[in-house]
Amino acid sequence: MAEHRVGADHAFSEAQRDGLYRAIHERRDVRAQFLPDPVPTEVLARLLDAAHHAPSVGFMQPWDFLVIDSLAVRERVHRLFLRENAKAAEHYAGDRGETYRRLKLEGILESPLNLCITCDRTRGGEHVLGRNSIVETDLFSTCLAVQNLWLAARAEGIGVGWVSILDQEELAEVLGLPEQVYPLAYLCLGYVSEFLEQPELARSGWRQRLPLAELVHGNGWGEPLADEALQEALAGERS
Numbered sequence: 001m002a003e004h005r006v007g008a009d010h011a012f013s014e015a016q017r018d019g020l021y022r023a024i025h026e027r028r029d030v031r032a033q034f035l036p037d038p039v040p041t042e043v044l045a046r047l048l049d050a051a052h053h054a055p056s057v058g059f060m061q062p063w064d065f066l067v068i069d070s071l072a073v074r075e076r077v078h079r080l081f082l083r084e085n086a087k088a089a090e091h092y093a094g095d096r097g098e099t100y101r102r103l104k105l106e107g108i109l110e111s112p113l114n115l116c117i118t119c120d121r122t123r124g125g126e127h128v129l130g131r132n133s134i135v136e137t138d139l140f141s142t143c144l145a146v147q148n149l150w151l152a153a154r155a156e157g158i159g160v161g162w163v164s165i166l167d168q169e170e171l172a173e174v175l176g177l178p179e180q181v182y183p184l185a186y187l188c189l190g191y192v193s194e195f196l197e198q199p200e201l202a203r204s205g206w207r208q209r210l211p212l213a214e215l216v217h218g219n220g221w222g223e224p225l226a227d228e229a230l231q232e233a234l235a236g237e238r239s
């Protein structure tokens with residue numbers, strides 16, 4: 001009798017799995033490597049569809065997508081960024097301040113396309129299944145839509161950069177958002193000259209990836225894992 005492998009009926013083929021993990025590991029936040037080439041319509045449609053297939057609390061689907069190709073709108077958003085980034089820079093002094101000022105933290109004008117993914121906090125009515133205790137679950141859901149799009153974009157060879165150094169109220173005004181609609185993610189999209197191997201912040205010495213083995217606990221905070229083999233496997237994972 002053939003050996004039964006648990007899950008074998010439902011697992012993807014090895015090549016498909018490799019593709020998924022590759023998208024996860026080689027996804028980057030892109031700021032400095034955008035090319036001006038437009039994102040083809042059918043590719044953009046696939047990315048938006050990937051985002052729309054994210055999980056959401058109570059199947060609320062609180063997201064909307066603003067496709068921003070107008071240079072005038074991008075210039076307005078870029079001005080918001082410059083203002084907020086000047087404020088952010090004040091938090092860092094000395095060498096750290098100099099390093100901060102050298103960081104490229106957005107590609108709003110260089111990328112051919114910007115996308116704002118919003119969260120309608122009222123979608124689904126008064127009571128959304130699963131959102132009784134934790135009201136932020138609509139925001140969490142929308143983050144998952146962002147991640148779906150980000151990974152699908154990597155598979156399509158398209159870079160995505162998230163710009164959060166923006167005043168949300170001013171951004172909402174520039175984009176004409178209704179009161180209940182929160183501008184959750186402002187993204188820059190486009191083909192790239194390269195995908196960096198490491199996060200840009202790691203490369204510039206700002207901050208390194210933490211060792212995974214130190215972040216995984218047993219049955220309570222700080223408890224060792226019962227499964228020592230898992231502990232060893234985690235220690236061997238890529239940095």
Ligand SMILES: Cc1cc2c(cc1C)N(C[C@H](O)[C@H](O)[C@H](O)COP(=O)(O)O)c1[nH]c(=O)[nH]c(=O)c1N2
Binds near residue numbers: 031
């Ligand atoms: C919610 C949120 C908000 C931001 C980011 C990410 C996320 C999840 N990141 C990108 C962030 O710096 C990046 O993800 C990490 O440095 C790790 O790099 P990779 O994404 O793995 O390349 C980001 N990057 C940037 O240059 N400007 C920004 O304003 C932001 N804002």
